[in-house]
Amino acid sequence: MFDLTGLQLARAVQKKEISVVEVVKAHLDKIEKNAFNAFIEIPGKQALARAEVVQKQINEAKEGDLPSPLTGLPVGVKDNISTKGIATTCGSKMLADYRPVFDATVVSKIEQAGMIVIAKLNMDEFGMGGSNETSFFGTTTNPWDTARVTGGSSGGSGAAVAGGEVLIALGTDTGGSIRKPCAFCNATGIKPTYGSVSRYGLVAFASSLDQIGPMATNIDDCAAMLSVISGPDPKDSTCIIKKPFAFDISATPKNMKGTTIGLPTNFFAGCDDDVKAAVLSAANTLKEAGATIIEFEMPLTEHMISVYYIIACAEASSNLSRYDGIKYGYRSEDGESLSDIYRMSRSQGFGLEVKRRIMLGSFVLSSSRYDTYYKKALQARSLIKSTYDGFFEKFDMIFSPVSPTTAYKIGENIKDPIKMHNADIYTVSVNLAGLPAVALPCGFDKQGLPIGFQLIGQAFCEDKLIKAGQFYQSCTNFHSKKPVYR
Amino acid sequence: MEIDDKLISYLETLSYISLTEAEKAHLITDLQSIIKNMSGLSALDTQGVSEISQPFSHVNSFREDDVVVQSFERSLILKNAKTKNNKNNKNNEMFVVPRAWN
Numbered sequence: 001m002f003d004l005t006g007l008q009l010a011r012a013v014q015k016k017e018i019s020v021v022e023v024v025k026a027h028l029d030k031i032e033k034n035a036f037n038a039f040i041e042i043p044g045k046q047a048l049a050r051a052e053v054v055q056k057q058i059n060e061a062k063e064g065d066l067p068s069p070l071t072g073l074p075v076g077v078k079d080n081i082s083t084k085g086i087a088t089t090c091g092s093k094m095l096a097d098y099r100p101v102f103d104a105t106v107v108s109k110i111e112q113a114g115m116i117v118i119a120k121l122n123m124d125e126f127g128m129g130g131s132n133e134t135s136f137f138g139t140t141t142n143p144w145d146t147a148r149v150t151g152g153s154s155g156g157s158g159a160a161v162a163g164g165e166v167l168i169a170l171g172t173d174t175g176g177s178i179r180k181p182c183a184f185c186n187a188t189g190i191k192p193t194y195g196s197v198s199r200y201g202l203v204a205f206a207s208s209l210d211q212i213g214p215m216a217t218n219i220d221d222c223a224a225m226l227s228v229i230s231g232p233d234p235k236d237s238t239c240i241i242k243k244p245f246a247f248d249i250s251a252t253p254k255n256m257k258g259t260t261i262g263l264p265t266n267f268f269a270g271c272d273d274d275v276k277a278a279v280l281s282a283a284n285t286l287k288e289a290g291a292t293i294i295e296f297e298m299p300l301t302e303h304m305i306s307v308y309y310i311i312a313c314a315e316a317s318s319n320l321s322r323y324d325g326i327k328y329g330y331r332s333e334d335g336e337s338l339s340d341i342y343r344m345s346r347s348q349g350f351g352l353e354v355k356r357r358i359m360l361g362s363f364v365l366s367s368s369r370y371d372t373y374y375k376k377a378l379q380a381r382s383l384i385k386s387t388y389d390g391f392f393e394k395f396d397m398i399f400s401p402v403s404p405t406t407a408y409k410i411g412e413n414i415k416d417p418i419k420m421h422n423a424d425i426y427t428v429s430v431n432l433a434g435l436p437a438v439a440l441p442c443g444f445d446k447q448g449l450p451i452g453f454q455l456i457g458q459a460f461c462e463d464k465l466i467k468a469g470q471f472y473q474s475c476t477n478f479h480s481k482k483p484v485y486r
Numbered sequence: 487m488e489i490d491d492k493l494i495s496y497l498e499t500l501s502y503i504s505l506t507e508a509e510k511a512h513l514i515t516d517l518q519s520i521i522k523n524m525s526g527l528s529a530l531d532t533q534g535v536s537e538i539s540q541p542f543s544h545v546n547s548f549r550e551d552d553v554v555v556q557s558f559e560r561s562l563i564l565k566n567a568k569t570k571n572n573k574n575n576k577n578n579e580m581f582v583v584p585r586a587w588n
Binding site: 053101114195208210234237307310317321324325326329331336339340342346347359360363373378380411417432433437459 | 487493494496497498499501502503504505509511513517518519521523524526527528530532536537538539540541542544545547549558562563565566567568576581583584585586
């Protein structure tokens with residue numbers, strides 16, 4: 001069953017060729033081995049209880065009356081998305097014992113759609129990292145080479161999908177955190193438009209950048225999942241979408257005629273040769289299918305990383321001020337006064353990367369540096385957004401690599417923050433401008449490691465990206481390659 | 487700009503975080519290179535450019551000033567707090583912290 005797509009397995013369940021309990025048990029057998037350290041919590045008992053409920057729903061439903069094409073499917077959820085009574089640790093010692101008293105809106109939606117949460121997935125601590133090496137619960141390893149990173153911060157989601165442990169997972173993307181694990185692990189993912197998926201119950205890292213999205217082995221599964229989780233939510237006023245997406249994935253486009261794609265030539269200057277070759281070959285596939293490819297130079301690239309890190313760290317320093325050791329989260333036993341408890345709980349509960357980002361955020365927000373860094377970054381963000389707006393008057397979408405390299409060795413870059421930050425060069429501007437992007441597998445390097453590219457679209461135009469992704473995956477088979485490990 | 491012990495100490499105060507000596511040494515080196523990189527932003531001409539703090543402008547969503555949703559049970563909320571009973575909190579109904587003033 002792990003060679004099926006999520007939609008295929010759900011269809012088999014709905015046609016009663018296999019029961020929900022059998023599917024959940026088969027998943028539990030596999031994921032309890034935790035071969036890649038992708039899982040922080042496996043709520044097996046709850047999942048089996050839910051399976052019974054969903055089976056009853058299927059048994060009692062009239063034909064075609066089920067809530068979603070994914071009804072009956074077990075899914076993984078990144079561990080920064082609140083699940084009632086089930087650990088939601090954010091990969092941090094700070095929240096190691098935390099059990100939310102409510103479900104995130106996306107979790108309520110996937111349950112209403114008849115899916116089953118089967119695992120909470122490992123991640124960089126509070127989403128801060130690009131390799132999954134900052135998790136308090138240990139590094140997740142890449143199923144293609146377990147000596148290498150998965151990318152991050154949704155590395156558990158990427159590894160679980162690539163390793164065939166779950167067919168669909170939820171990740172979150174603040175500066176590339178869905179797309180990079182997709183590229184490093186050979187998964188497909190969608191970073192939705194900011195404001196199309198509710199963030200209620202998503203533990204905040206940088207509120208103006210964070211967005212929840214699907215990761216799977218193929219674009220159809222991602223589109224089906226995004227249809228379920230998108231839509232307005234009275235509990236999140238930034239969720240400005242008017243109604244849920246309803247993608248028509250029944251027909252795959254036959255060609256790319258009539259689609260104009262911008263290709264930023266300067267994005268390829270810093271790429272490894274194998275990445276450049278594979279990504280340009282994908283562009284050529286779309287061109288041969290009738291797309292018009294127009295080369296251009298993306299401005300402001302030299303500032304994108306700085307703008308992103310200033311804004312993300314500023315928002316993080318504010319958002320993470322809630323962790324005081326009193327109401328929930330890690331509480332130090334060492335403090336004697338109230339302020340000691342605050343300080344010691346935070347000092348002992350946060351890892352070094354989180355401390356670094358909180359302090360950097362405090363630095364750029366401090367009164368004497370606010371104008372130089374934070375205000376300037378907000379102005380630059382405005383320029384980046386209007387730059388994209390201008391390009392989307394000429395292009396339907398923009399084509400780019402996800403990462404300049406393939407998955408690197410665990411420990412290779414973690415001590416060099418500049419190198420880690422610069423690896424985000426192709427992804428962060430998408431979040432700054434609030435745009436949607438899909439990440440798609442497009443080849444392998446000489447060492448057999450996966451390579452991905454992304455298509456960036458206009459706000460709320462996910463349908464165009466999904467159509468292009470469907471076309472690309474209909475004429476290539478990179479996305480269906482599995483790691484040798486399996 | 488120079489990142490020194492004085493600045494790190496100021497950031498520790500702002501962030502309510504105390505660093506170990508080893509963490510301080512790491513952070514001084516890291517912040518030096520990160521902030522040097524960020525300083526390149528000063529070369530960007532932003533004269534007359536308005537700031538945006540999120541990608542899309544939208545109005546706040548208001549609702550009636552009324553209790554419309556049942557609140558969580560107190561006992562449920564307190565399950566996540568590492569409180570301890572004391573003479574003033576015999577039924578474990580409050581968050582317990584050291585006395586903040588005398």
